[in-house]
Amino acid sequence: MSAADQAAGLRRWAEQAKGPAPATPQAAPATLTTLVVVGLPGTSPRQARRVTDLLAHWADQGRRWVGDPAAWKVVPLDVASPHLALLADQQQRWALWVEGDAEAFRRAFGVLRRLAAARGPRRLLAVHPPGLARRGLLDNLQQAARAYLDIELLVMAP
Template sequence: MTACDQAAGLRQWAGTQQGPDSPRAQPRASTAGAPPRTLVVVGLPGSSPDQAGRVMTLLEHWAAEGQRWVNDPAQWRVVPLAISSPHLPLLLTQQSRWALWVGSDPDAFRQAFAVLRQLHERQGPRRLLAVHAPDLPRRGLLNNLQQAAWRYLGIDLLVMAS
């Protein structure tokens, strides 16, 4: 059983455990037959084939937390992209949803800001979603990164953490 299948089963079970007035118990818009939403993610560490899995897990977490914009996480296609990829200019013309992976290690700010700086130098996207571990608080790293991205690079970094 894949992680997506497990998550779908858990969401279905959770829907039966809540009262009918719960906002999470409301049916979602049907996504059957809808084309997948593509999210291009830069800054993912390493070259493991499970890079996209990290982001999919986060989308599932946000959906379970009631973030309506996620809708059905299974309808997302996550595309990890190396910042040095020669495909970056082409993808900029084709894709509208971009994200930056933000780690939680002590060097996370430096690494994430370096990726943003490279995006800026290569005329990359000017608006990105910060994707990070669900337990990473907004205060500190994420706020500082968001402010530095805007102030020094003119990049709008959308942070979902509370």
């Protein structure tokens, strides 16, 4: 028996002894960053998608702090939730959804008032449909939140 034949035989034997290839280990899921959002017109996944789409929009614009938009877990919460104060203690990242319509200031400020009364978060990110300018609605809301409710509203709009 030649050395080549012997080596080929050993390779075949080793392949048969291995059995099926081991399963590829699954990558551990990436850590999700939770963002609790108040002020949305509902708590459905469709409403959460609006915020996720905004995060993707901001990431596309080069806002590096967003990172991977898929790494955010957006949790819509009704401001009347009995769990609001508890969640305010547990969750670090909060946002306020602000629409761009004529009633947006009234609705958003009302949500902020309820947050303040319920011992909710004191610092929130303003999230809104893309294209909403800082000047006007967002600036006014930010100033009123600080002056009347001692709430810091972070506005990222240009």
